[in-house]
Amino acid sequence: MLTATRQGPVDVAVVGAGPVGLAVAWRCAARGLRVVVHDPAPGSGASYVAAGMLSPVAEAYFGEHELTGLLAASAARWPGFAAELAEAAGTGFGYRTEGTLVVGLTSDDLAEARRLWSYQRGLGLPITPLRPSELRDREPALAPRVRGGAVAPGDHQVDPRRLVVALRVAAERAGATLVAGPVRELSELDARVTVVAAGCGAAALTGLPVRPVKGQILRLRAPGGGPPGFRHVIRGYADGESVYLVPRDGGEVVVGATVEERADTRVTAGAALRLLRAAVDLVPELAEYDLAEACAGLRPGTPDNAPIIGPLPDRPGVLAATGHHRHGIVLTPVTADLVAELVVTGEADPLLAPFTPERFAGHRRHG
Amino acid sequence: MLTATRQGPVDVAVVGAGPVGLAVAWRCAARGLRVVVHDPAPGSGASYVAAGMLSPVAEAYFGEHELTGLLAASAARWPGFAAELAEAAGTGFGYRTEGTLVVGLTSDDLAEARRLWSYQRGLGLPITPLRPSELRDREPALAPRVRGGAVAPGDHQVDPRRLVVALRVAAERAGATLVAGPVRELSELDARVTVVAAGCGAAALTGLPVRPVKGQILRLRAPGGGPPGFRHVIRGYADGESVYLVPRDGGEVVVGATVEERADTRVTAGAALRLLRAAVDLVPELAEYDLAEACAGLRPGTPDNAPIIGPLPDRPGVLAATGHHRHGIVLTPVTADLVAELVVTGEADPLLAPFTPERFAGHRRHG
Numbered sequence: 001m002l003t004a005t006r007q008g009p010v011d012v013a014v015v016g017a018g019p020v021g022l023a024v025a026w027r028c029a030a031r032g033l034r035v036v037v038h039d040p041a042p043g044s045g046a047s048y049v050a051a052g053m054l055s056p057v058a059e060a061y062f063g064e065h066e067l068t069g070l071l072a073a074s075a076a077r078w079p080g081f082a083a084e085l086a087e088a089a090g091t092g093f094g095y096r097t098e099g100t101l102v103v104g105l106t107s108d109d110l111a112e113a114r115r116l117w118s119y120q121r122g123l124g125l126p127i128t129p130l131r132p133s134e135l136r137d138r139e140p141a142l143a144p145r146v147r148g149g150a151v152a153p154g155d156h157q158v159d160p161r162r163l164v165v166a167l168r169v170a171a172e173r174a175g176a177t178l179v180a181g182p183v184r185e186l187s188e189l190d191a192r193v194t195v196v197a198a199g200c201g202a203a204a205l206t207g208l209p210v211r212p213v214k215g216q217i218l219r220l221r222a223p224g225g226g227p228p229g230f231r232h233v234i235r236g237y238a239d240g241e242s243v244y245l246v247p248r249d250g251g252e253v254v255v256g257a258t259v260e261e262r263a264d265t266r267v268t269a270g271a272a273l274r275l276l277r278a279a280v281d282l283v284p285e286l287a288e289y290d291l292a293e294a295c296a297g298l299r300p301g302t303p304d305n306a307p308i309i310g311p312l313p314d315r316p317g318v319l320a321a322t323g324h325h326r327h328g329i330v331l332t333p334v335t336a337d338l339v340a341e342l343v344v345t346g347e348a349d350p351l352l353a354p355f356t357p358e359r360f361a362g363h364r365r366h367g
Numbered sequence: 368m369l370t371a372t373r374q375g376p377v378d379v380a381v382v383g384a385g386p387v388g389l390a391v392a393w394r395c396a397a398r399g400l401r402v403v404v405h406d407p408a409p410g411s412g413a414s415y416v417a418a419g420m421l422s423p424v425a426e427a428y429f430g431e432h433e434l435t436g437l438l439a440a441s442a443a444r445w446p447g448f449a450a451e452l453a454e455a456a457g458t459g460f461g462y463r464t465e466g467t468l469v470v471g472l473t474s475d476d477l478a479e480a481r482r483l484w485s486y487q488r489g490l491g492l493p494i495t496p497l498r499p500s501e502l503r504d505r506e507p508a509l510a511p512r513v514r515g516g517a518v519a520p521g522d523h524q525v526d527p528r529r530l531v532v533a534l535r536v537a538a539e540r541a542g543a544t545l546v547a548g549p550v551r552e553l554s555e556l557d558a559r560v561t562v563v564a565a566g567c568g569a570a571a572l573t574g575l576p577v578r579p580v581k582g583q584i585l586r587l588r589a590p591g592g593g594p595p596g597f598r599h600v601i602r603g604y605a606d607g608e609s610v611y612l613v614p615r616d617g618g619e620v621v622v623g624a625t626v627e628e629r630a631d632t633r634v635t636a637g638a639a640l641r642l643l644r645a646a647v648d649l650v651p652e653l654a655e656y657d658l659a660e661a662c663a664g665l666r667p668g669t670p671d672n673a674p675i676i677g678p679l680p681d682r683p684g685v686l687a688a689t690g691h692h693r694h695g696i697v698l699t700p701v702t703a704d705l706v707a708e709l710v711v712t713g714e715a716d717p718l719l720a721p722f723t724p725e726r727f728a729g730h731r732r733h734g
Contacts, residue, residue: 220636269587270654273643276636287637294658 002193002344004032011035012343013191014176015183015205017042019160019328020321021197022167023336026088028343029174036191037171040182043164045199046328049217049297050160051246051254054078054330057125057152058100058235058244061116066354067306068123071327073351074334075154081333082158088173089166094159094248100233101139102127103149105281109237110147117150127152141230141283157233157246160329186318193343195319199300202322206315208308209360210323212263212298216271217256220279220289228253229285238278245279245286253289255279259326265296301325303360309335310348310356319343320357369560369711371399378402379710380558381543382550382572384409386527386695387688388564389534390703393455395710396541403558404538407549410531412566413695416584416664417527418613418621421445421697424492424519425467425602425611428483433721434673435490438694440718441701445523448700455540456533461526461615467600468506469494470516472648476604477514484517494519508597508650524600524613527696553685560710561685566667569689573682575675576727577690579630579665583638584623587646587656595620596652605645612646612653620656622646626693632663668692670727676702677715677723686710687724 005011012028014021017039029035053059056071082095102117104110117127129150136142138151172178186194186205196202203210222228228247235244246254255278258271272294280287302308302323312318321339324331338349348356372378379395381388384406396402420426423438449462469484471477484494496517503509505518539545553561553572563569570577589595595614602611613621622645625638639661647654669675669690679685688706691698705716715723 218636223633266590267658268654269585269643269656269658270647272639272658273647273654276640277644280637280640287635287640289636291634291636291639291661294661 001346002033005034009190009192011191012193012195013038013189014195014197016196016198016201017168017178018045018047018197018199019163019167019332020324020335021195022164022171023332024195024197024321024339025176026167026171026174027336027340029171029176031340031344033343035171035176036179037176038179038181038183040180042168042178042180043161046297046299047160047164049215049295050329051217051244051256052094052158052160052163052329053100053155053233053244053246054157055100055152055155055233055235056330057120057127058102058155059327060120060123060125062119064305065123070334070351070355071330072125074331077333077337078156085166085170088170091166091169093162093166095156097156098231098233099151099153100155100235101135101149101151103135103142103146103234103236103282105143105146105236105238107147109239113149113237126154139230139232139234141285143282143284146282155233158329159248163329193317193319195321195339195343197321199322200298202300202320206312206318206320208320208322208357209303210300210308213301213325214260214262214264214296215257215299216267216275216294216296217254218272218275218291219293220253220255220286221292222251222253222289225251227251230283234282236278236282238281241274241278243275243278243282245283252292253286263298265298267294267296299325307331307335307355308357308360309339309352310342312357313361368713369400372401376557376559378558379560379562380405380556381562381564383563383565383568384535384545385412385414385564385566386530386534386699387691387702388562389531389538390699391562391564391688391706392543393534393538393541394703394707396538396543398707398711400710402538402543403546404543405546405548405550407547409535409545409547410528413664413666414527414531416582416662417696418584418611418623419461419525419527419530419696420467420522420600420611420613421524422467422519422522422600422602423697424487424494424522425469426694427487427490427492429486431672432490437701437718437722438697439492441698442521444700444704449525452533452537455537458533458536460529460533462523464523465598466518466520467522467602468502468516468518470502470509470513470601470603470649472510472513472603472605474514476606480516480604493521506597506599506601508652510649510651513649522600525696526615530696559684562688562706562710563685564688566689567665569667569687573679573685573687575687575689575724576670577667577675580668580692581627581629581631581663582624582666583634583642583661583663584621585639585642585658586660587620587622587653588659589618589620589656592618594618597650601649603645603649605648608641608645610642610645610649612650619659620653630665632665634661634663666692674698674702674722675724675727676706676719677709679724680728
């Protein structure tokens with residue numbers, strides 16, 4: 001049991017001011033602990049490039065059963081988390097609940113989408129196939145040649161850049177302090193508990209097998225300053241290309257994302273071409289949108305695509321909260337809640353059992 | 368005959384510090400005249416976006432016979448102009464003479480290219496059809512599916528942004544003065560002769576029928592800092608899309624350009640998609656290049672697509688040098704030489720006869 005102190009080392013040092021680190025800091029500070037967050041450039045990591053889909057359903061993949069469970073658990077926490085955060089920060093962050101349409105452009109694409117949503121329904125996840133006419137009733141902006149799709153009403157979205165701003169305000173209002181500088185070694189920190197939420201940077205700090213997985217993303221903008229011509233998040237398959245389109249209130253549409261096993265942040269012509277082609281094939285009016293931004297980020301990937309959350313076995317007082325890969329935004333509430341619980345009580349929630357650092361102990365000895 | 372003066376109004380005021388205005392200023396100053404160039408943002412107009420193809424041949428179109436003659440005359444002046452400018456400015460500007468390949472991706476594309484180059488050969492312009500194997504010997508980077516093409520050995524290139532820098536240095540070294548401010552009315556200027564080389568801005572200053580024609584362009588960059596994997600300018604037709612690829616020494620490849628009858632400078636998703644698709648279809652390795660820049664500019668178009676060069680009939684002492692549309696860079700030497708000659712001698716070269724402002728006298732009365 002960690003109780004708040006008034007002097008000596010701080011109670012909790014958090015390394016990394018992305019959504020996970022800031023949410024952990026907020027939750028810990030709200031429980032009365034003295035918290036310091038370290039980051040040379042808050043919000044500049046994977047979240048800066050992320051689309052912000054809260055999609056346990058549309059993002060559930062074969063062979064990732066346990067991860068899907070955690071995604072669903074965290075998505076279930078999102079409504080409450082969003083309400084609390086809006087209250088605590090006094091600012092919105094683009095939380096929207098219209099749901100996600102999963103669509104296939106060609107019959108091959110639709111077959112691929114169908115295999116996935118059959119699996120998802122088998123897991124008990126809420127996804128409902130729609131007739132093409134129902135699909136177009138929901139989103140007339142979809143191309144007439146889209147062959148079919150389904151709706152995942154519980155798959156929502158948030159704007160990650162605004163989320164970081166809101167979490168930072170909430171954490172600071174709760175008493176956490178932000179130190180704008182890098183942490184090169186954990187031994188630099190003088191804290192009773194250290195939480196490593198440093199994304200790809202966790203590898204160098206802890207030896208955990210976190211690797212960068214490059215993602216390229218585009219931001220389009222509706223002409224004339226209006227909102228985009230569609231309201232749902234659209235997760236589409238288009239001539240074998242998987243793409244998502246996330247409409248924002250301010251007129252922005254995020255088009256993502258490549259998944260590349262490389263560590264540079266170059267924006268390439270080929271990736272932009274693939275994303276634009278799939279986007280315009282699915283929603284033709286996007287051709288008239290401004291191409292506002294093209295950028296690339298590095299997701300913290302792990303050997304089994306699942307996050308690493310829990311105490312490091314060989315480093316007392318150090319917890320990991322990293323490796324969230326493509327799921328950092330949706331997993332923010334459950335990660336923050338369970339890490340804060342772990343910090344305060346020393347007890348790990350059973351939900352975290354599949355995601356402990358111990359599962360990579362062999363790797364770490366040899367790594 | 369205008370002779371240099373030492374006091375009173377300056378000899379020549381040039382409105383516009385794009386390539387045409389600066390080259391006119393350089394040529395006039397080199398002849399001893401006192402020259403002032405006015406521009407709030409030198410080099411920020413159409414030239415900033417231009418690719419810099421010096422292509423009388425690959426850019427010769429049906430029904431533009433007289434314009435093609437002027438393009439050819441100016442292209443013939445380019446080698447001497449480039450040598451003089453390099454000497455005068457002491458700096459290079461990416462002048463390259465490898466020539467242009469005109470290629471067609473599909474058999475339909477090739478048929479379109481062939482019709483054009485038959486017309487060009489009929490005009491006596493140097494263009495030589497190549498067998499597919501000859502094409503690939505010259506540029507192995509071309510896609511295997513490119514059906515055929517031709518070489519225009521006299522179609523060269525220059526880097527317009529560097530050209531503006533060099534012309535500015537040359538003009539200033541020759542004694543011209545640059546005033547970094549806008550000209551709202553020609554009556555503000557106190558000069559014996561005024562040359563309006565203000566691109567699209569000429570319409571408001573003179574009433575000439577110059578309209579903005581939007582062009583969108585991309586800049587790619589070869590990965591790893593090396594030069595692009597091809598040396599020729601490539602003017603290609605790809606599934607009905609017309610595109611050019613201009614490789615630069617520094618690793619840049621310019622991909623252009625849309626031709627749109629509109630006056631905004633938004634970069635749209637659809638234009639980027641069309642340019643990228645055609646570029647990658649023609650030269651597959653471009654998919655791996657960085658997408659370094661996407662931008663749009665406004666070309667000064669005229670009702671007959673030809674420039675407007677010569678004295679304004681109803682405004683003594685005012686010459687136009689505008690309306691160069693898609694051809695401002697290639698036409699810079701002939702425009703500068705003949706306008707300087709006109710300023711000094713008052714005599715118009717016969718080459719300029721088809722391009723006088725008088726041809727739009729009716730428009731101007733009603734405009």
